[in-house]
Amino acid sequence: MEGLAARVDRVGHADRRRREAVADGVRGCPMSWFGSGILTGLRITMRNMLRGPITVQYPHEKLEIPERARWAVEMKPDEDGNHKCTGCLACEKACPDFIIKIDVTTAEDRSKHIDRWHYELGACMMCGLCVEACPFDAIRMGHDYELARTDVAELQYDLLTDVAAAQPKRKAAAERPAGAERPAPVAAPEAAAAEAEVEPQKGGEQS
Ligand code: SF4
Ligand code: SF4
Missing domain, CATH: 3.30.70.3270 (Alpha-Beta Plaits)
Structure with a gap:
C-alpha cells in the first residue's frame, strides 16, 4: 500500500511536470507572449493612422448638410x-x-x-x-x-x-x-x- 509520503511526492512530481509543459508552450508561441488583443489593437491603430483625418477645419471648411437635416x-x-x-x-x-x-x-x-x-x-x-x-x-x-x-x-x-x-x-x-x-x-x-x-x-x- 502506497504510503502518505510517497503519494505526496508522486502528486507533487506530476504537478511540477505539468507546469513545466505549460511554460515550454508559452515560450514557443509569440501570440501567447502578447495576447491576440494587443495585435488587434495595433492593427486598428495603424489603420486609423494611415486613413487620414475625417474632420474638417470648421469654420474654414464646412460639410454639406443632408437634405433631411433640421434646424430652425x-x-x-x-x-x-x-x-x-x-x-x-x-x-x-x-x-x-x-x-x-x-x-x-x-x-x-x-x-x-x-x-x-x-x-x-x-x-x-x-x-x-x-x-x-x-x-x-x-x-x-x-x-x-x-x-x-x-x-x-x-x-x-x-x-x-x-x-x-x-x-x-x-x-x-x-x-x-x-x-x-x-x-x-x-x-x-x-x-x-x-x-x-x-x-x-x-x-x-x-x-
Ligand atoms: S398657422 Fe400657418 S404655418 Fe401654422 S399650420 Fe397654419 S398655415 Fe401652417
Ligand atoms: S417650433 Fe415646436 S413643433 Fe416646431 S420644431 Fe420647434 S419644438 Fe418642434
Missing part, C-alpha cells in the same frame, strides 16, 4: 416670394414646447390678418412636428445651423415680418463686428409693426 423653423415662400401661412394655428397646437404664438385678427369682412408669427428659437427642439402639422406647406425646417448667439433676445423671431425674416436677422448678427453695439431687444409685436411701416407686408391678408 422658417417660412417656405411660394413662387412669388409670398408666404403661404393662413393663420390656421395647426402648428401652434402641434408644438410640444409651446413656443409658437400666432396672433390673428379677423376683419369685418371675415378676412384674416396675421399680426405676429412668434417663434422662440432658443427653446425649439427642432422636432419638426409643426412642419408636419401645417396643412398648407407654409413652413419648413431650415438648413442654417450657425444659430448660436450670446444674447438670448436674438433668438426670438417673428417669421412673418418678412418671408425670409430669420435669415437677414441671423446674417446681420453673424456679420456684426466683434465688440460692436448690439441692437436693443424689441418685443416681437413692436418689431413687426416697425417692419410693416418700412415695407408693406406681403400676403398677410387671407380670405
